[in-house]
Every structure is written in C-alpha cells, then in structure tokens.
C-alpha cells in the first residue's frame with residue numbers, strides 16, 4: 001500500500017517544505033497502526049528519526065566504536081573526533097563559537113538538574129528567590145523545589161493569562177534584588193506558546209538575576225541563538241528534534257560554568273586524584289563524569305545537520321500553517337475547548353483541547369483506533385492544568401513531516417469522538 005502523501009498536500013500554504021520528500025526520509029511513518037496509515041501527532045513528546053540519524057548511529061557502531069579521550073589508537077581517535085565534532089555542531093546550532101561551553105547531558109531534565117545542583121547550591125541561599133512560571137514543565141519546577149528545600153530559597157511564579165501567554169506585567173512585582181535566577185521555557189509543551197525570552201532575559205538581568213531557558217520545545221521548532229536570547233543557560237534534548245533519546249546538551253556562559261563545582265564524580269572529569277581530594281578537568285569535561293553517550297552525540301549532530309538542510313525557520317512556519325488550519329476547523333466542533341493563543345504565530349505546532357464530556361484519555365484512545373497518535377494527560381504541567389481547572393487535555397503536536405491530510409484524519413477522528421459522546 002502506498003502511504004506517501006499526495007503532492008497537492010505536500011505544498012501547504014505558508015509552508016515552503018517539500019513534505020513528501022521529507023516523509024520519505026522517515027521510515028517509521030510508512031506503517032499502518034490499527035489498520036490505518038499512521039498519523040503521528042505526538043511530536044512534543046518525542047519526534048521520529050530520519051534515516052540520516054539512524055545511519056549515523058549505525059555507522060558509528062559498525063565502523064568507529066571505541067571509548068573517547070582514552071585510547072591511543074586509531075578507533076579511539078576517530079570516536080573522539082566524531083564525539084567532539086558533534087559538540088562543535090551543537091555549539092554552532094546554538095549560535096556560539098565555543099564548544100567548551102556545551103556540556104553533554106541525558107536531556108533537558110538533566111541539564112536543569114545540573115544547574116540547580118551545582119550553580120544553585122553555590123549561589124542560592126535562604127530568602128533568595130527563583131522565578132518560574134505556572135506554565136513550566138515539571139522538569140523546570142521540581143529541580144528548583146529540591147534546591148529550595150536544601151537552601152531555604154523561595155519559588156515564585158509568573159502567572160498565565162486566560163489566553164495562554166505569560167502575564168509579564170507581573171514581573172514588576174516578582175523581580176527584586178532577592179531574585180537569583182529566572183528559569184523559563186522557550187516554548188510551552190502543553191500549549192505551544194512561544195515565550196518572549198529575550199524580553200524576559202532583559203528584565204531578569206536588570207534585576208541582577210540570571211536566566212535559564214528550558215529549550216526542550218524551543219530548539220525543536222526555532223532557530224536558537226543563545227546570545228540573541230540573552231540566556232545564561234540553555235538546556236535541550238536531542239529526541240525532541242529528530243535525534244536519539246538519552247542525549248541532550250546544556251549550554252552555559254563560560255564564566256558561570258567555570259565557577260560552578262562539578263555535578264557528578266568519576267572518570268574523565270578530573271585533572272589529578274589524591275587520596276583525600278581531586279582537582280577538576282577543564283570545561284566541559286568537568287561536568288561529564290564517566291563514559292558519555294557517544295553514539296547519541298553523533299546521532300544528535302546528524303539530526304542537526306538534517307534540520308539545517310531543511311531549514312529550521314521553515315519548520316516553524318510549516319507547523320504554524322498546520323496549527324492555523326487545525327484551529328480554523330476545530331473551532332467549528334460543537335463543545336470543543338481550545339487552549340492556548342488563538343494567533344498561530346504566537347505558538348509552535350501544538351494544539352491542546354477538550355471536547356464536551358469526553359475525557360482526554362477517551363479522545364486519545366478513540367483516535368488511536370483510527371491510527372492517529374496524540375497525547376492525553378497533564379503533559380507534566382500540573383500547575384498549568386490547575387490554572388485552567390482541568391485535570392488533563394488532549395494534545396496534537398505537529399512537526400516537519402506532518403501534512404494537512406493528517407490534520408484532516410485528526411478531525412475525522414474527532415467527529416467519531418463527538419458521535420460517541422453525543
């Protein structure tokens with residue numbers, strides 16, 4: 001059965017992507033699920049991987065596998081070059097010239113925990129404040145709660161408007177000389193809202209605070225330039241942008257990283273080990289104890305090459321055109337409740353919604369029987385769910401390989417939901 005997308009659907013108004021060609025790069029998309037061609041709309045949870053990424057990982061294991069930085073032999077040299085080359089690739093992706101400011105992590109969660117543990121323990125004390133928002137993913141809340149419990153610091157929250165944006169007018173009251181750090185998402189995983197990070201950075205810096213950006217969703221849809229954003233730390237995950245799971249990166253300003261103590265102890269992160277003490281390796285190795293995820297780093301670099309080939313700007317425009325199309329039609333569904341800004345340009349490719357009496361899990365289950373994969377739940381954003389007085393939402397999230405025909409399949413599935421719950 002030919003599951004490719006017809007060419008009229010490949011050109012989407014406002015989108016310059018050749019979606020038909022892109023889909024051919026993703027082997028997983030050509031399958032049936034529950035007797036229907038798969039429609040994968042759970043990209044905010046994780047994205048699919050193009051053949052180029054699968055090949056890069058396989059090539060590494062087939063022809064170049066060795067531990068890095070350790071061996072004086074050809075394979076180790078090759079693995080080290082590929083691994084450090086991947087770090088340079090991430091640095092370029094983030095708009096920075098200095099690869100030693102890029103620390104490999106397991107993903108965004110580990111990057112934020114690293115900063116909360118090392119920078120946090122060194123610089124945050126009783127009565128200090130960390131400013132978050134009510135829209136944060138739990139990964140950008142719980143590490144700060146743990147820090148606050150250790151240090152006696154206080155967490156404060158930027159409120160969320162009914163529209164689904166941050167109420168930035170509250171910054172006048174929330175920012176003070178007690179604020180040590182503002183930690184904010186680049187893009188909301190639950191609503192898709194794109195936050196004005198540069199503006200928040202300016203306000204944070206005026207108050208003498210640092211800015212950490214949770215880039216788990218931002219880096220996937222957006223060209224990122226940490227300098228333009230004004231970030232002091234930026235954390236992201238490979239698997240949200242066509243790369244493998246278990247790999248991500250934390251970027252930090254050199255002088256901040258240099259002043260921070262190590263995160264974990266072990267091999268590779270030391271300079272000299274004595275019986276009772278040790279000294280630390282230079283950046284970024286000080287933060288990278290143990291054998292790293294070498295294949296993951298190489299796969300992540302291949303994903304960045306792939307996205308750059310497509311054009312990161314074009315990805316966001318494509319997603320927004322799908323959101324605009326979806327919102328226009330979903331608004332007509334009786335009993336639907338849509339969350340997040342109505343203006344598609346204020347958001348990346350996420351549509352969060354509820355329908356009448358149907359629970360989000362029922363919506364997702366019914367769609368699954370038609371081969372449409374969406375997410376239902378609190379999206380690791382329980383504070384946001386509480387803000388809107390709901391326990392969960394259904395969430396369809398789009399990426400560069402999704403088509404309007406797939407949005408139509410989502411809408412057809414929602415019509416089934418409507419009939420069942422009518």
Ligand code: PLP
Pocket residue numbers: 044045106107108109110137139140185187188189214216217237
């Ligand atoms: N922050 C946001 C906004 C996210 O969407 C996610 C993942 O869904 C995370 C943080 C955590 O990312 P990871 O699980 O890859 O560490």
